[in-house]
Amino acid sequence: MDRTGPEPAVLAIAASTAGDPAGGPRPAGSAANDAALVTRGDFGALSRPHLSPILGRYYERSWDHGEGHTLYDSAGRGFLDFACGIATTSLGHHHPAVTQAIKDQADKLLHICNALGYLEPVGQLATLLADACPDPLDTVFFGNSGTEAVEGALKLARRVTGRPGIVAFRGAFHGRTFGAASITSSSINYRLGYEPLLPSVYLTPFPNVYRYFGDDEEAATAGAMGALRTLLGHEIPASSVAAIIIEPIQGEGGFSPAPISFLRQLRALCDENGILLICDEIQSGIARTGKMWAFEHADIVPDVVCVAKALCNGMPIGAIVSSRELQERWGVGAHGTTFGGNPVSCAAGVAVMKTIAEQGLVANAATRGDELIAGLKGLMAADERIGDVRGRGLMVGVELVKDRASREPDTETSEALVLACAEQGLLVLNCGTHHNVIRFLPPIDVTAGEIGQGVELFGAALRTLPRTGASAGI
Numbered sequence: 001m002d003r004t005g006p007e008p009a010v011l012a013i014a015a016s017t018a019g020d021p022a023g024g025p026r027p028a029g030s031a032a033n034d035a036a037l038v039t040r041g042d043f044g045a046l047s048r049p050h051l052s053p054i055l056g057r058y059y060e061r062s063w064d065h066g067e068g069h070t071l072y073d074s075a076g077r078g079f080l081d082f083a084c085g086i087a088t089t090s091l092g093h094h095h096p097a098v099t100q101a102i103k104d105q106a107d108k109l110l111h112i113c114n115a116l117g118y119l120e121p122v123g124q125l126a127t128l129l130a131d132a133c134p135d136p137l138d139t140v141f142f143g144n145s146g147t148e149a150v151e152g153a154l155k156l157a158r159r160v161t162g163r164p165g166i167v168a169f170r171g172a173f174h175g176r177t178f179g180a181a182s183i184t185s186s187s188i189n190y191r192l193g194y195e196p197l198l199p200s201v202y203l204t205p206f207p208n209v210y211r212y213f214g215d216d217e218e219a220a221t222a223g224a225m226g227a228l229r230t231l232l233g234h235e236i237p238a239s240s241v242a243a244i245i246i247e248p249i250q251g252e253g254g255f256s257p258a259p260i261s262f263l264r265q266l267r268a269l270c271d272e273n274g275i276l277l278i279c280d281e282i283q284s285g286i287a288r289t290g291k292m293w294a295f296e297h298a299d300i301v302p303d304v305v306c307v308a309k310a311l312c313n314g315m316p317i318g319a320i321v322s323s324r325e326l327q328e329r330w331g332v333g334a335h336g337t338t339f340g341g342n343p344v345s346c347a348a349g350v351a352v353m354k355t356i357a358e359q360g361l362v363a364n365a366a367t368r369g370d371e372l373i374a375g376l377k378g379l380m381a382a383d384e385r386i387g388d389v390r391g392r393g394l395m396v397g398v399e400l401v402k403d404r405a406s407r408e409p410d411t412e413t414s415e416a417l418v419l420a421c422a423e424q425g426l427l428v429l430n431c432g433t434h435h436n437v438i439r440f441l442p443p444i445d446v447t448a449g450e451i452g453q454g455v456e457l458f459g460a461a462l463r464t465l466p467r468t469g470a471s472a473g474i
């Protein structure tokens, strides 16, 4: 089953729906019935008959409100939210500065379409985003979502280079629209039945250090660079490649950081061949990894950065950042949008960027991330089902395996663990090509106490699950 990310575990905790006769079929179009359901807080029963089933859900739970780092269901139970709407509400819920900015802008003006002229919050957010990027990345195009940012970046690359080829990495997730889906391969379900996808797209192996290279970063770099050079030697010449797009830390594919050496060699290869390097920072960006951008860990500067998710703490946004020169060469009218860079979203984004700077949240993400990794490694020492704990800052994955030696993915435990964590009061999600990686995405203003609490709840949830496979003998 699919949701906005990879295959979900389906949570059948029915605290607010158990035994509810209204959960079954009901007379169609009964407004009175709908109202009664809402009163009882079962928005699933209200929603299921008419919302598309295409969007898979992690939880069969109805949500009501959020406060700080706690998300409340409609039965009034609070959950420590380390999912953050999939790396989006990075400042938590009902953040005073963000909420106030949204209210103020909503009172003033909702929409004009940026093609009509200039608006203060849009210009402010572009300035703050440019300031947060290394030189020469100083120019922003705003859209509505991550997939749109990727789509625009691909168009920019083809237009300005005059080349057709796009190279992406196996296991990547870049979005759902046709261009983005063409470079996505974290799950076959995202491609199945959609052929023909975008032509002149080539996929090459990602340097997944844990799964394919026995924890050896140098081997991973050499292997993945070798495969890329083979691709450029046999399938598409480098001179025909417009762009190489990479998530510096693969997100939906399993929270797998690309080795620093790999990112540096990739940058060099792009420079040697006039290829644009696009970094998809949609999940990893905006202070999440203990740097503003994950590519900064490698001390490289991409040509184009794709941003979305946490930029506006939940308000829809997407952004393409590059040098002015590149966007000038892209050309006036070569791309556009009606809603993109909506002023209410941008006002929220301004509040987000100012809060990050004022509260030193890049550093907080780094420090709390170290604590999170240390806590999870403590659990790993006591439980063989945890094969790996990895990540940067507050983008941390726990890979579950049936056997540490063979590293056989343990999808069943991972999916059950998402549900067991919720039962303990902790929201974390799973990801990965085998859905066997639990991802931790706490708010970037999380406290040390909350990190400790999250680790404790996670350990308690894991202990409720029966051991299977080789780990059962421990």
Ligand SMILES: Cc1ncc(COP(=O)(O)O)c(C=O)c1O
Pocket (backbone or CB within 6 Å): 004, 005, 086, 145, 146, 147, 148, 150, 173, 174, 175, 176, 247, 251, 252, 280, 281, 282, 283, 284, 308, 309
């Ligand atoms: C790395 C990455 N790129 C692109 C996207 C697509 O973003 P959106 O769902 O906003 O279209 C996602 C969403 O999970 C993502 O994680």
